[in-house]
Amino acid sequence: MSKHNALTTFGRSGNPMFRGEAFKPDATFAETEAPGRMTLAGTVNKTGILLILCLVTASFTWNIFFRTGDPAAVSGFLWIGLIGGLILALITIFKRQWAGVTAPLYALAQGLALGGISAMFEAQYPGIVIQAMGLTFGTLGVLLLAYKSGLIKPTENFRLMIVAATGGIALLYLVSFVMGFFGSSIGFIHSNGLFGIGFSLFVVAIAALNLVLDFDFIEEAAEQGAPRYLEWYGAFSLMVTLIWLYLEILRLLAKLRSRN
Amino acid sequence: MGWNEIFFGGMILIGLGAFLFFGRFRAGKAQRERQSKIRWRKH
Numbered sequence: 674m675s676k677h678n679a680l681t682t683f684g685r686s687g688n689p690m691f692r693g694e695a696f697k698p699d700a701t702f703a704e705t706e707a708p709g710r711m712t713l714a715g716t717v718n719k720t721g722i723l724l725i726l727c728l729v730t731a732s733f734t735w736n737i738f739f740r741t742g743d744p745a746a747v748s749g750f751l752w753i754g755l756i757g758g759l760i761l762a763l764i765t766i767f768k769r770q771w772a773g774v775t776a777p778l779y780a781l782a783q784g785l786a787l788g789g790i791s792a793m794f795e796a797q798y799p800g801i802v803i804q805a806m807g808l809t810f811g812t813l814g815v816l817l818l819a820y821k822s823g824l825i826k827p828t829e830n831f832r833l834m835i836v837a838a839t840g841g842i843a844l845l846y847l848v849s850f851v852m853g854f855f856g857s858s859i860g861f862i863h864s865n866g867l868f869g870i871g872f873s874l875f876v877v878a879i880a881a882l883n884l885v886l887d888f889d890f891i892e893e894a895a896e897q898g899a900p901r902y903l904e905w906y907g908a909f910s911l912m913v914t915l916i917w918l919y920l921e922i923l924r925l926l927a928k929l930r931s932r933n
Numbered sequence: 934m935g936w937n938e939i940f941f942g943g944m945i946l947i948g949l950g951a952f953l954f955f956g957r958f959r960a961g962k963a964q965r966e967r968q969s970k971i972r973w974r975k976h
Contacts, residue, residue, distance in 0.1 A: 713956060713957050713958070713959065714957040716956070717952070717953055717956040717957050720952075720956075721953060724949075800935075800937045800938075803937065803938055803941045803942060803945075804937065804941050806941065806945050807940070807941030807942065807943075807944035807945050807948075808941075808944070809948075810944060810945045810947075810948030810949045810952070811944040811945075811947070811948040812948070813948050813949070813951075813952050814947060814948030814949070814950070814951030814952055815948070815951075817951060817952050817955055817956060818951060818955060820960065820964065821955055821958065821960045821961060821964065822960075822961055822963075822964075823960065823961045823962075823963030823964040823967075826963075826964065826967060826969065827970075827971055828969040828970075828971065829969070829971055829972070831971075832971050886971075888960075889970075889971055889973075890973055892959070892960050892964075892965075893970070893971070893973050894973070895959075896959070896965070897974075
């Protein structure tokens with residue numbers, strides 16, 4: 674299979690955020706009126722709104738956990754957040770015109786889950802949450818500067834590599850999840866041995882590089898004058914990646930701390 | 934407040950600040966005007 678054929682075959686699958694239809698219907702950008710077009714500032718503002726919404730609900734479950742000290746007190750919110758977040762993410766991906774409504778709801782739902790998960794990690798390893806948040810936002814800032822300055826230049830091959838790796842990780846997690854129902858699991862995913870930590874580092878790197886794809890998608894869409902609702906969609910894409918990156922960093926730090 | 938909070942809290946503020954400020958500007962010419970860009974419309 675030639676390189677071109679591989680791109681055609683695999684480049685259009687994988688990460689649903691970047692699936693074929695994500696950009697195609699906007700081939701009529703030029704027909705959109707200027708005031709209704711996507712801007713970089715608008716996308717950044719909307720990402721800020723989503724982060725605040727996520728923080729609000731995360732604080733809610735965080736406080737419940739530390740007030741009661743009982744994981745069962747937050748497990749309901751946690752599952753509502755996880756399942757609700759998944760449903761809202763799927764709706765946003767397939768109906769991106771609705772992103773102005775579904776993306777804020779997604780951020781609220783994910784906040785419920787993140788607050789509970791973070792509180793449980795914090796109770797076990799004090800100080801770990803601020804470390805994970807610092808590393809997540811530090812990575813966001815550094816990669817944005819690297820992208821804007823042209824230090825990192827995403828190409829079709831880069832995209833193919835990241836989408837393939839992301840798909841592989843998702844498949845591995847899915848298999849591990851299903852195996853969990855039968856009392857088994859893929860050991861190295863959760864182990865705190867060198868291989869487990871190496872795997873976590875790899876996943877963190879792939880999650881971080883997904884941010885570069887998000888930046889490029891947003892930059893290109895704004896450059897082409899995409900419809901304004903794609904500001905919400907771009908902000909949603911960034912949120913999905915940031916939440917994944919945060920959780921993977923949290924897991925990596927927990928593995929490192931559990932070795933002590 | 935310990936060093937952990939000061940160091941990582943600072944990273945949060947700087948990282949988020951960089952995103953909220955520099956995210957509003959277009960990417961440099963080297964990024965925008967290269968031939969090997971991802972063709973998002975095709976995907």
